[in-house]
Amino acid sequence: TTDAQQGDAFLGYSCHCSPGYSGARCQHKCSGPLGMEGGIISKGQLSSSSALRDMFGLQRWTPNLARLHRTGMVNAWSPSESDRWPWIQVNLLRQMRVTGLITQGARRLGSSEYVKSYKIGFSDNAANWSMMTSRGDTQDMIFHGNSDSSSPMANAFFPPIEAQYIRVYPQVCRGHCMLRMELMGCELTGCSEPLGLKGGQVQDSQLTSSSVYQTLGMGFLAWTPNRARLDHQAKVNAWTAATNDHNQWIQVDLLVPTKITGVVTQGAKDFGRVQFVRSYKLAYSNDGIKWTTYQDEGQHKDKVFQGNVDNDTHRKNLIQPPIYGRFLRLIPWSWSGRITLRMELLGCTEED
Structure with missing residues (x-):
């Protein structure tokens, strides 16, 4: 329908x-990931009823570690042994449509430990909470969780939740309640789909830039704009400008008028050197000739978006109100090392 x-x-x-x-x-x-694994959901957005301290307090299983597929010796959230009603909470910063949850356990001291079942709570203010229930039932819904420490288990929410805060309440666990997870969903508008840089729907020919840096001056080590794709993996895996100044830009031609509702950015490393864009401006056009710089409505000046703080973590910025246009330019405004960028655009076609 x-x-x-x-x-x-x-x-x-x-x-x-x-x-x-x-x-x-x-x-x-x-059903896109909302940012636990990729890092769009920051440490400050995560909290819990408690956190397990292990190995004489040297190991702390904090909520910031509860990220799907996280690796390392201490790589998940777990509540303290004395916590009788544990929970972990995600603040999405605004109302979002949440359509599901993927969970994963972890290993602790060689033992496989995980959450076997859980409940879901949601709230708009972190004070008044509602629980997910079955259709036509007043009982809290109990979701089946994991059966080992490594295999992800996905559960869909019907109907989807529309809320700012989400809580997971472990019910039955094997060993300690070890949890890694990812929330699935989208913006309330529904217009927040990846527009194809990472997935490859945006072709190399649609990506251009003001200049291109070449490591050691070698052509085969050119950091060209077609490499500026989120999570791209290679020795040369991003766009880097030839010079560091405010005249640099990377441009995406989306071929048709498009509603652009968000930008996700990421840095990269050049032979071990961490490089990323700290802040940037956006400009848009329908003909590639006449450009409009996106404005901060409250301050009536060019809006400067906060970018990355390292080379790998995703940084998502919403564009509200959205941009409508065929061409988008990202203009780096501050940076660390060289101007270096991987990115994804979020939105939908204007027709939709």
């Missing part, structure tokens, strides 16, 4: 998308 009215109103009925889908033709599946 579709939520587009398209003449249906006079017949006295309307249509709605199935849970987890949005867009005029229900074409957007609201």
Whole structure:
């Protein structure tokens, strides 16, 4: 079904998308990772009822570690042994549509430990909480969790949750309640799909830049704009400008007018040297000739977006109100090392 009215109103009925889908033709599946694994969800957005201290207090299993596929000796969240009603909480900073959760256990001192079942709570203010229930039932829904320490287990939420805060309440655990996780969902608008830099739908020819740096002056070590794809892995795996100044830019031609609702950025390393963009401006155009710099509505001047703080963590910025245009330019405004960038754009086609 579709939520587009398209003449249906006079017949006295309307249509709605199935849970987890949005867009005029229900074409957007609201099931993207919200940023636990990638780091878009920062340490400050995570809290818990308690945290396990192990090995005479040397090991601390804090909520910031509860990220899907995290590695290392201490690589998950676990509540303290005395915590009878444990929980871990994610503050999404604004209302989001949350459509599911992926969970994973961990190993501790050689033992496989994990959450076998859990409940889900949600809130808009972190004070008044509601619990997910089964349809037509007033009992809290209990979700099946993991059966080992490494295999991810996904559960979908029907209907999706619309809230700012999400809590996971472990119910039954094997050993300690070890948890790594990822929340799935999207912005409430539904218009927050990756536009194709990471996935490859945006072709190399659609990416251009003001200049290109070459390591040691060698052409085969050129940091060209087509490499500026989020999470791209290679020795040369990002765009780097030839010079560090405010005249540098990287441009994406989306080929058709597009609603752009977010930008995700990432730095990179050049032979071990950490490099990233600390802040940037955005400009947009429909013809590639006449450009408009995105404005901070409150201050009536060019908006400067906060960028990365290291070479690997994702940094997501929402564009509110959205940009409508075919071309987008990211203009680095401050940086560490050389201007170096990997990126993804979020949004949907203007038609949708």
